[in-house]
Amino acid sequence: MMENKVFVSFTFYSTILILKMYVVAIITGQVRLRKKAFANPEDALRNGGLQYYREDPDVERCRRAHQNDMENIFPFLFLGAIYSLLHPTPAVARIHFFIFCVGRIVHTIAYLLQLKAPTRSVAYGVAQLPCFSMALQILLATTPYW
Numbered sequence: 719m720m721e722n723k724v725f726v727s728f729t730f731y732s733t734i735l736i737l738k739m740y741v742v743a744i745i746t747g748q749v750r751l752r753k754k755a756f757a758n759p760e761d762a763l764r765n766g767g768l769q770y771y772r773e774d775p776d777v778e779r780c781r782r783a784h785q786n787d788m789e790n791i792f793p794f795l796f797l798g799a800i801y802s803l804l805h806p807t808p809a810v811a812r813i814h815f816f817i818f819c820v821g822r823i824v825h826t827i828a829y830l831l832q833l834k835a836p837t838r839s840v841a842y843g844v845a846q847l848p849c850f851s852m853a854l855q856i857l858l859a860t861t862p863y864w
Contacts, residue, residue: 722802723808724801724802724805724806724808724811724812725799725802725803727808727811727812727815728798728799728801728802728811728815730815731798731815731816731818731819732794732795732798732815734819735787735791735794735818735819735822736791738787738822738823738826739784739787739788739791742780742783742784742787742826742830743784745780745830746777746780746781746784749774749776749777749780750774750777751765753774753776753777754766754770755770755772755773755774755777756770756771756772757771758771759771779829779830779832780830782829783826783829783830786825786829786842787822787826790822790842790845790846790849791822793849794818794849797849797852797853797856798814798815798818798852800852800856801814801852801855801856804855804856804859806855813848814848814851814852815848817844817845817847817848818845818848818849820845821841821842821844821845821846822841822845824837824841824844825838825841825842825845828841
């Protein structure tokens, strides 16, 4: 694995993104506890009663941030792994992975802290650029084998 510098770089940035997703999940749980807004009746009963079996806008914001991560990071994991097999230039690949990672981190911060628009949208768009680039390169590399 260590011989493929691109894959090592991909592994590094992917791991950062997975850890970021874990952090968002932990934040969601902490907001649930602080706001006493539980998704399951048994959790509400354990934490004060069925009146806490409810939704909360802050919890839902955290859940949407996590959902958005899953919708974007999971495809990146596929694209980045396949892209790594194409033997791209290590520096160019690293730039792809770095831009996506930073874009997703900024997106999450903007989502959770409710930063002024269009911060979140710009972060989302910037993070999509390397994904589109990798997808296009994968398609170009595999087209001859249809």
